[in-house]
Amino acid sequence: MDLHITIIGAGVVGLAIAAELSKKHENIFVFEKNSGFGQETSSRNSEVIHSGIYYPQNSLKTELCSVGNRLLYDWCDSYRVPYQKIGKFIIAINEEDCENLQLLFNNGIKNNIPGLKLVTSEEFTEIEPKIKAKKAIFSETTGIVDSHSLMASFEAYASNNGATFAYNHQINNISKIKGGYNLKILSGNETFFYTSEIVINAAGLMADKIAALPGINPDEADYQLSYAKGHYFRLKPGMSNLAEHLIYPVPQKNWIYREVSNSVLIYIICPIIFWIILMSRELRRNLLNQFIVMLPLLNLMTFRKTKWEYGQNCRKKAKVSEISLSMKNQIKVSPAFGI
Numbered sequence: 001m002d003l004h005i006t007i008i009g010a011g012v013v014g015l016a017i018a019a020e021l022s023k024k025h026e027n028i029f030v031f032e033k034n035s036g037f038g039q040e041t042s043s044r045n046s047e048v049i050h051s052g053i054y055y056p057q058n059s060l061k062t063e064l065c066s067v068g069n070r071l072l073y074d075w076c077d078s079y080r081v082p083y084q085k086i087g088k089f090i091i092a093i094n095e096e097d098c099e100n101l102q103l104l105f106n107n108g109i110k111n112n113i114p115g116l117k118l119v120t121s122e123e124f125t126e127i128e129p130k131i132k133a134k135k136a137i138f139s140e141t142t143g144i145v146d147s148h149s150l151m152a153s154f155e156a157y158a159s160n161n162g163a164t165f166a167y168n169h170q171i172n173n174i175s176k177i178k179g180g181y182n183l184k185i186l187s188g189n190e191t192f193f194y195t196s197e198i199v200i201n202a203a204g205l206m207a208d209k210i211a212a213l214p215g216i217n218p219d220e221a222d223y224q225l226s227y228a229k230g231h232y233f234r235l236k237p238g239m240s241n242l243a244e245h246l247i248y249p250v251p252q253k254n255w256i257y258r259e260v261s262n263s264v265l266i267y268i269i270c271p272i273i274f275w276i277i278l279m280s281r282e283l284r285r286n287l288l289n290q291f292i293v294m295l296p297l298l299n300l301m302t303f304r305k306t307k308w309e310y311g312q313n314c315r316k317k318a319k320v321s322e323i324s325l326s327m328k329n330q331i332k333v334s335p336a337f338g339i
C-alpha cells in the first residue's frame with residue numbers, strides 16, 4: 001500500500017485526528033480540496049467550547065463533549081492557543097422559561113457537567129447589569145477559542161510528527177480493494193491514484209457523499225446529515241461591552257438559537273442559527289417570515305451585506321450581514337425575539 005492512513009478533509013475534525021494519530025503512526029496523508037485548512041464549517045462557527053449540558057444522558061455526544069471540553073483546554077494551554085474560559089449564562093425571562101431552565105439544569109447535573117450553578121435574578125443583574133433575567137444557569141466550563149489558531153496548532157503538531165498535508169487535492173473516488181482502499185484524487189487538471197490501508201472520512205458536509213463512494217449506503221448506515229445555517233450580526237463598535245459572558249436563552253420548542261458573546265478576536269457577535277431540512281421552498285418562506293418579523297424588533301437602523309470578514313490573525317469568518325443596532329442602556333434579551 002502507498003499510504004498507511006488517509007484522512008479526507010482538513011477541517012478541525014480531520015486536523016485533530018491527524019494530530020492524535022501522528023503520535024503513534026507514520027505515513028499519514030491528509031487530503032483537502034481547498035487551498036488550506038479550515039475553509040469551510042470550521043471557520044464559520046461561534047468558536048464556543050461547549051460544556052455538554054444540553055445533550056441526552058448516557059449519549060456519546062454528552063461523553064465526547066464533556067471529555068472534549070477538558071482536553072481542549074489542556075491542549076490550548078500546552079500549545080498556546082488563545083482562549084477565554086468566560087463562562088456562559090442560560091437565562092429565563094418568564095415562568096415557562098424557568099420551568100425549562102430547571103429541567104435543563106437537572107439534565108446537566110445528571111450528565112455530570114462540572115461548574116453548573118443556578119443563579120437568581122438579583123445575582124444575575126449584579127453580574128450582567130445590561131441584561132434582564134428571572135433566573136439563570138451559570139456554566140463555568142463554557143468558553144471561547146480562536147478556532148484558526150486551534151487548527152493551525154493541530155496542523156503544526158501533525159506535520160512535526162511527519163504527517164503530510166496535500167491541499168488542493170480532492171478525493172474523487174474510493175473503491176475497496178484487498179487490505180485497503182484505492183483512491184482517485186484530483187488536483188487541478190491532474191489525476192492521481194493511491195492505495196491506502198485505512199481511510200478516515202472527515203469531510204464535513206460532504207461526509208455522506210464520501211461514505212457513498214466505496215458503496216456505503218448513508219441511509220442504512222445512519223449517516224444522514226442535518227444541515228444548520230448561522231447568520232452572524234455584528235454590533236456597532238463601542239457596544240461590545242454589552243455582556244461579559246456568553247448569554248443564551250433557554251432552548252424552546254421550535255427554537256431559534258441566539259447568543260451574545262465577546263469573542264476572542266472580534267467584537268460582540270449575535271449569531272442566529274436555524275436548522276434547514278433540505279431547504280424546501282416552504283422552509284425558505286418560513287425563514288424569510290421569521291426574519292421579517294425580527295426586523296422591527298431589532299431596532300434596525302442599517303442593514304448591509306459585507307464582504308469576507310477577517311479577524312486579527314487573518315482568520316476567515318463567515319460571510320456576514322452587518323447590522324447596526326440602536327440600543328438603549330437596558331437591553332432585554334427575549335427568547336421570542338433575541339436582540
Ligand SMILES: Cc1cc2nc3c(=O)[nH]c(=O)nc-3n(C[C@H](O)[C@H](O)[C@H](O)COP(=O)(O)OP(=O)(O)OC[C@H]3O[C@@H](n4cnc5c(N)ncnc54)[C@H](O)[C@@H]3O)c2cc1C
Binds near residue numbers: 011039048171231
Ligand atoms: C453556524 C455554526 C455555528 C457553530 N458553532 C459551534 C461552536 O460554537 N462550537 C462548536 O464546537 N461547534 C460549532 N459548530 C459546529 C462546528 O463548526 C463543526 O462541528 C465543525 O467545524 C465540523 O468540522 P469538520 O472538520 O467535521 O468539517 P469541515 O470544517 O466542514 O471540514 C471538512 C473538510 O473536508 C473537506 N472535503 C470535503 N470533501 C472533500 C473531498 N472530496 N476531498 C478532499 N477534501 C474534502 C472540505 O473542504 C472541508 O475543509 C457550529 C456550526 C455552525 C454551522
